[in-house]
Amino acid sequence: MPRERAARKGTASTMQRRAPRARAAAPARDAEASRARILEAATAEFAAHGLAGARVDRIAVAARANKRMLYYYFGNKDALFAAVMAQAYSDIRAAEQALELHRHEPVEGVRRLVAFTWKYFVTHPEFVTLLNSENLHRARHVKGIANIAAIQSPLIATLADVLARGEREHLFRAGVDPVQLYISIAGICYFYFSNRHTLSTIFARDLMSPRAQAARIAHMTDVILGYLLLPHAPLHRSP
Amino acid sequence: MPRERAARKGTASTMQRRAPRARAAAPARDAEASRARILEAATAEFAAHGLAGARVDRIAVAARANKRMLYYYFGNKDALFAAVMAQAYSDIRAAEQALELHRHEPVEGVRRLVAFTWKYFVTHPEFVTLLNSENLHRARHVKGIANIAAIQSPLIATLADVLARGEREHLFRAGVDPVQLYISIAGICYFYFSNRHTLSTIFARDLMSPRAQAARIAHMTDVILGYLLLPHAPLHRSP
DNA sequence: CGTGCAGTTAACCAAAGAGTTAACAGGAGC
């Protein structure tokens, strides 16, 4: 099946655009806004139904755009999904950057990372299901995103710094791989959250009540700090 | 859409069946075998493509059965998926039961649980993707399985016993919730494994090489035991 | 040895789905 023409790729956001008509009046035709609405609607649709379960027509309706526009801007369903993934990664990277772990004491830094990770999943449930979908497809789309490998590096570097400081201050054990630790922190948050529906059913208890969430955060912090803190370090218990 | 007739539910395995014709000769028509082949094919198909991405025709071909048979035995695609989930849970429960944690010292018991959980995911990757699919659908199918809540209890009870023994022997910290711990152990295994494709891409390193797997198991064990073991307990390091 | 049901088959169907066609309009540049 021949593609009619190459879809415009993400560069839209880089081009200058002088405001049309009176400033801030709703423009009759606004490419940027249309594209953004489609991407937003697609994110919700793919997150809710997965790649195969998502419906192009539903996305168009939700975006208040003609179906044709999805193809005009993104090429096809698969490419649209790839754009959604790219945006999702870009979003979480931005949020991580705002964490500024280097500004905190090692113990507090780790605490904040655990709390942040949990909060991010809870406030961005779409990220979790999108990630699951992308892995069902063996990261096919993410592999096509150019600088994806560089994306996670900043946080890992910052975490490495936190670990190094903790080690230097004789608080943390030595030789911890920041990537392993990052994955473990993400994992204890992710599994509980992503599988909350089956887990709640199997354990017959509401895992997402405020109390349950607080207990989970406390437990996760205990696990990670229990692992990191040296036996003779001060503050071996959370306050 | 009216359902033509109620689909036979799982009770097939409970009914006695005298061997037809000469023993062990391939029977021309074998309901049990047909049903089993369909379930097996459906498991693979749903695991590979998710609920929406799975194709009923592909399942039929893979099961060497007429498509009609899926509807004859299971009713519809959704019910077939539910049957697959029920089987998947039943399988992992059986494997957990074979663990016999109560036979081991507390520290060794925890080690085995971590190693087992990892190994189970690696050898049953379909379980992981099925679980993701089921949660995408908010555990809709699992909620319909009668005794699903009871299913996980035995392992939790055994883990609680391991923790109690460890506590009594002044090895483990007190007050650990076995459900929280179980979820954490599963989580550190699950996230790494389930998201291995995106993680490998983002970190630009093969997370599934034998060396990487060994490193992961060592790290996970360190995390869990690092959390559980009391500061003055013997064997504070893995051998 | 024939009868009736569980099990099986091929062919069929209507709906839904991704993607396309072709025509049309806003508005910046001239």
Add this chain to the structure above:
DNA sequence: GCTCCTGTTAACTCTTTGGTTAACTGCACG
């Protein structure tokens, strides 16, 4: 005020898909 490109629209197509119809057969049982 004409031109032309970008953005937008409605209607259409062709394939795939879950599910069904109806006929047929092996075989256990009487």
